[in-house]
Amino acid sequence: MAQDSGRLTQQPVVAVRGLTRRYGERTIIDNVDLDIGRGEFVALLGRSGSGKSTFLRALAGLDHGVPGSGRLGIPDAVSVVFQDARLLPWKSVVDNVSLGLKGATPRERALHALAEVELTARARAWPMQLSGGEQQRAALARSLVREPELLLLDEPFGALDALTRLRMQALLLDLCARHRPAVLLVTHDVDEAIHLAQRVLVLDQGRFTVDLKVDLPSEAGPRQRRFAEVRSELLTSLGVTQEELRRVA
Numbered sequence: 001m002a003q004d005s006g007r008l009t010q011q012p013v014v015a016v017r018g019l020t021r022r023y024g025e026r027t028i029i030d031n032v033d034l035d036i037g038r039g040e041f042v043a044l045l046g047r048s049g050s051g052k053s054t055f056l057r058a059l060a061g062l063d064h065g066v067p068g069s070g071r072l073g074i075p076d077a078v079s080v081v082f083q084d085a086r087l088l089p090w091k092s093v094v095d096n097v098s099l100g101l102k103g104a105t106p107r108e109r110a111l112h113a114l115a116e117v118e119l120t121a122r123a124r125a126w127p128m129q130l131s132g133g134e135q136q137r138a139a140l141a142r143s144l145v146r147e148p149e150l151l152l153l154d155e156p157f158g159a160l161d162a163l164t165r166l167r168m169q170a171l172l173l174d175l176c177a178r179h180r181p182a183v184l185l186v187t188h189d190v191d192e193a194i195h196l197a198q199r200v201l202v203l204d205q206g207r208f209t210v211d212l213k214v215d216l217p218s219e220a221g222p223r224q225r226r227f228a229e230v231r232s233e234l235l236t237s238l239g240v241t242q243e244e245l246r247r248v249a
């Protein structure tokens with residue numbers, strides 16, 4: 001496994017040690033370690049059923065009753081965004097975002113977060129009046145207004161059309177540059193992982209079989225070459241054959 005030992009110079013935000021999770025006889029997550037630093041954006045790839053969501057749910061503390069062991073060093077402020085926005089249909093968008101907020105001026109803070117995701121005009125609408133992309137913007141606003149130290153994203157753009165997905169990816173990068181949470185993004189999309197993350201993990205048979213620093217150069221030519229190199233390495237590690245790669249890549 002490729003490791004970058006100099007990556008973390010300060011206390012990591014996430015420090016997972018020996019994490020194991022089982023469903024019945026099957027070990028889905030098998031004695032896994034993971035550190036994520038402040039402001040670090042990590043993508044998690046893996047074949048369907050490899051256990052990506054199981055791992056994310058363990059980090060989110062949403063897997064009560066699932067047998068397992070290990071130590072989870074996780075900050076108090078964690079937000080999760082899923083593929084579906086999970087807004088409460090009987091509350092307006094702004095009320096969804098401000099729901100449960102502690103401290104002063106929750107409504108103002110919710111409106112500010114909605115402005116950050118360019119949804120000010122829809123603040124008083126009902127969730128069912130929003131498009132899929134707008135609902136995911138509201139879900140992002142709801143998580144960011146809590147100022148999470150760790151942002152967990154489980155296929156957040158999986159249900160969106162290609163153009164909306166692209167715009168949401170750009171928005172997410174802007175928001176992360178501004179707020180600098182540690183991010184773990186679960187995705188099926190290799191290109192999305194490379195575009196968004198500084199580091200990409202591949203989960204296979206309960207272990208991280210790849211831990212790759214993306215490091216895209218800014219200059220166009222070298223950037224394209226590095227992108228193709230990383231893409232090919234990741235696709236190969238996900239079981240795509242050289243022949244398949246030649247035909248579609």
Ligand SMILES: Nc1ncnc2c1ncn2[C@@H]1O[C@H](COP(=O)(O)OP(=O)(O)OP(=O)(O)O)[C@@H](O)[C@H]1O
Nearest residue numbers: 023024028046047048049050051052053054055188
């Ligand atoms: N509550 C559960 N009880 C029993 N088995 C489960 C449960 N949840 C998930 N599994 C099984 O555990 C394995 C890992 O599931 P998980 O949803 O974590 O995979 P994934 O990598 O996120 O998959 P996908 O990419 O298809 O969403 C799968 O084989 C799944 O069927």
